[in-house]
Amino acid sequence: MRLVIARCSVDYAGRLSAHLPLATRLLIAKADGSVLVHSDGGSYKPLNWMSPPCRLTESEGQWVVTGKSGETLTVHIEEIIAEHSYDLGVDPGLIKDGVESHLQELLAAQVNVLGEGWRLVRREFPTPIGPVDLMCRDGAGVSVAVEIKRRGEIDGVEQLTRYLDLLNRDPLLAPVHGIFAAQEIKPQARVLAEDRGIRCVTLDYDAMRGTDTGDLRLF
Amino acid sequence: MRLVIARCSVDYAGRLSAHLPLATRLLIAKADGSVLVHSDGGSYKPLNWMSPPCRLTESEGQWVVTGKSGETLTVHIEEIIAEHSYDLGVDPGLIKDGVESHLQELLAAQVNVLGEGWRLVRREFPTPIGPVDLMCRDGAGVSVAVEIKRRGEIDGVEQLTRYLDLLNRDPLLAPVHGIFAAQEIKPQARVLAEDRGIRCVTLDYDAMRGTDTGDLRLF
């Protein structure tokens, strides 16, 4: 990995065009040929960059990085303030815990929190337009399709609506009710869901993780 | 901006939990307190990070970065291989050209390419659930709502469908037809749109930009 502090201007030509006026920035050239242009602020996103696969061609006062489909990132270097190079080796990678699939696991093990006497039919219930997160039957034996999101927005309601439209054409299943479950539900999504007769449930990840899952399960 | 090359392990605890085993990495501490942990590969996204606003607390062999809502990024530093510090100043920022709003401008100036005798009623035509990108009338005077996307996916078709449902309740406008226009339309989106009687149009940004009079290429 090469780190260069330089006064530079940058031009990108690809799906869009972008330009950065002359200023002092950090240039990172990674081992795979990718280049990042960072300023001393903003979030983790560089001001400009080229993703791999790509190739860096260096000439006097200019870097040209060419991407697979012809995009180019051109860095005009006015002055190099510092330059360092290090061998980092391959990174062992990130281990995550607490994403949407975990929510699905937890709720699948605790469908009783949706209502008295509910049971899980199956996770990832298949339909021609994709799998329903959870298929349940409520206390009265009525089918309920559950869509689980970390953040509940309109798209999720539309997705569940398409599933329900389809599932309700199956006389063996119909009527199929719907539940939209998320850690956080946006007001517009809630309004749309309830307007369509879909029940909204807010999930508490920490509470679900802490709950003993065995005590109310029915088989 | 501080650049540190170090053998370190990293733990994040926030909306999710994440862990990085011991390895050599680049640590970037920006002026606003944010911290980025980069490896020598991947894309522009760091392995782990903390977005501003946040605060970096340093102690012997350990950085603790605390975010506004209590998330923490903890970097356990085993060995510092190199450390540099630079004053970059404030960046003048990025200038972009070629995004969705430009597509809308271009098509608004060339609605005749959608059909003989078409005219623009207005851009950003207001409805209670948000503005329609373009409202037109075709050669026969029938209203047509146009939704423009850079990438046409199912969400965009759903969005246009909601507009059409609403607009067709207005007897002064009805019947209102729909056009889904994008630089690239996903097959599923095309099928759904055409199933609902919405016409799909693929836009060529370069051709539209190069055209004065509107010989837009339709595929």
Next chain:
DNA sequence: TTGTTGATTTCGCAA
């Protein structure tokens, strides 16, 4: 290889 979905998305605009 292609397509679809989630994300500690981030970012920008408007109400």
Next chain:
DNA sequence: TTGCGAAGTCAACAA
């Protein structure tokens, strides 16, 4: 401040 849609989104996973 909040909400919502766009992004050069990226990245993981399935078909």
